[in-house]
Amino acid sequence: VVSWTGLISVCVKGGLFGEALSLFVQMDVAPNIATLVSVLVACGRTGELNLGRSVHGLLHKYEGSLGLIAGNALLDMYVKCERINEAKQMFKEIFVKDIVTWTSIISGLVQCKKPKEALEAFHDMQSYGMDPDKVVLSSVLSACASMGALDSGKWIHQYIKRKNIEQDVHIGTAMVDMYAKCGCLDMALDVFHDMPYKNIQSWNALMCGLAIHGHGRSALGYFNLMVRTGLKPN
RNA sequence: AAUGAACCCUAUU
Numbered sequence: 144v145v146s147w148t149g150l151i152s153v154c155v156k157g158g159l160f161g162e163a164l165s166l167f168v169q170m171d172v173a174p175n176i177a178t179l180v181s182v183l184v185a186c187g188r189t190g191e192l193n194l195g196r197s198v199h200g201l202l203h204k205y206e207g208s209l210g211l212i213a214g215n216a217l218l219d220m221y222v223k224c225e226r227i228n229e230a231k232q233m234f235k236e237i238f239v240k241d242i243v244t245w246t247s248i249i250s251g252l253v254q255c256k257k258p259k260e261a262l263e264a265f266h267d268m269q270s271y272g273m274d275p276d277k278v279v280l281s282s283v284l285s286a287c288a289s290m291g292a293l294d295s296g297k298w299i300h301q302y303i304k305r306k307n308i309e310q311d312v313h314i315g316t317a318m319v320d321m322y323a324k325c326g327c328l329d330m331a332l333d334v335f336h337d338m339p340y341k342n343i344q345s346w347n348a349l350m351c352g353l354a355i356h357g358h359g360r361s362a363l364g365y366f367n368l369m370v371r372t373g374l375k376p377n
Numbered sequence: 378a379a380u381g382a383a384c385c386c387u388a389u390u
Contacts, residue, residue, distance in 0.1 A: 149378040177379040184380075215380040222381090246381040256387065278382045289387080313383050320383080344384040351388070377384090 148178040151185075160185040164194065176205055176213055183216040187223030195220045209236065215243045222251035242276055250282040258286035262295060275302070277314045284317035293325040300334075312338065316345040323352020343374050 147170050154163035163185040167174070174182070179198050186195035195217075202213050209217070214237040221230035234240075234248045245268040252261035265283045269275065275283070280299055287296035300318060303310065315338040322331035335341070335349050346369045353362035370376065 145378055147378085152378055155379095175378095180379040212380050217380090219381065241381095243381040250381070254387085276382095281382050285383085311382095316383050342383080347384055351384090355388070 144172050144175050144178065147172065148181060151178060152181040155181050155184050160188045164189065164191065180213055180216040183220045187220040190224055192224040192226065195224060211237065211239060211241060215247060218244065218247045222247055225255065227251055227255040242273055242279060245273060246279040246282060249279060253282055253286045253289065258290040261286035262292065277308050277311065280308065281314050281317040284321045288321040288324040291325050293327060296321040296325060312340045312342050312345060316348050319345060320348035323348055326356055328352060328356060343377060346374065
């Protein structure tokens with residue numbers, strides 16, 4: 144079972160989700176919880192909700208009450224399959240929640256266009272004494288971006304500075320996106336220029352923001368700059 | 378051997 148699980152998890156890590164699922168159905172030994180967790184990741188990424196639900200059933204047979212990692216993996220699978228109600232139900236069933244649990248439900252709410260609920264969940268998380276990390280903050284910044292919540296977005300920016308939270312390309316891009324969608328183009332540009340590493344998504348967040356707010360020429364200027372730095376448009 | 382992050386999807390029409 145360790146060999147099968149190892150193979151499946153390597154496929155999942157390499158993005159070969161279909162291969163992972165076909166290995167799973169070929170297994171000639173009983174899967175264990177580690178196997179099922181990797182399979183759930185593959186189900187989420189491929190939208191295989193029905194298989195995900197079967198795995199949910201199997202997990203209940205293995206352990207009456209789900210462990211944290213299995214619970215989190217199920218929650219993430221429902222989120223990625225866009226089943227927000229089932230995700231919310233899972234969230235309730237995970238009694239001892241960690242930062243991954245909270246991040247999954249918050250990003251699910253953002254994806255299901257419920258940014259207000261996402262921000263509320265973020266506040267709940269803090270009231271339980273959970274310290275936000277850069278991953279959950281990226282999702283919360285997306286919530287702010289999609290509802291134009293500039294004040295909350297600024298608060299998060301300050302929080303990141305105050306707590307010395309490691310800034311990377313993901314959080315930098317989320318910040319550019321938030322400022323740009325909120326119409327705060329000066330701040331978007333400041334953050335963008337301060338980013339040591341920019342990927343194509345960082346440039347895209349900036350260009351979309353400029354374009355949406357009537358600065359099409361400026362967006363084109365940045366597009367030229369991007370191409371000149373050697374990044375290929377997708 | 379195991380769980381959460383950008384963009385797109387969700388802009389425009």
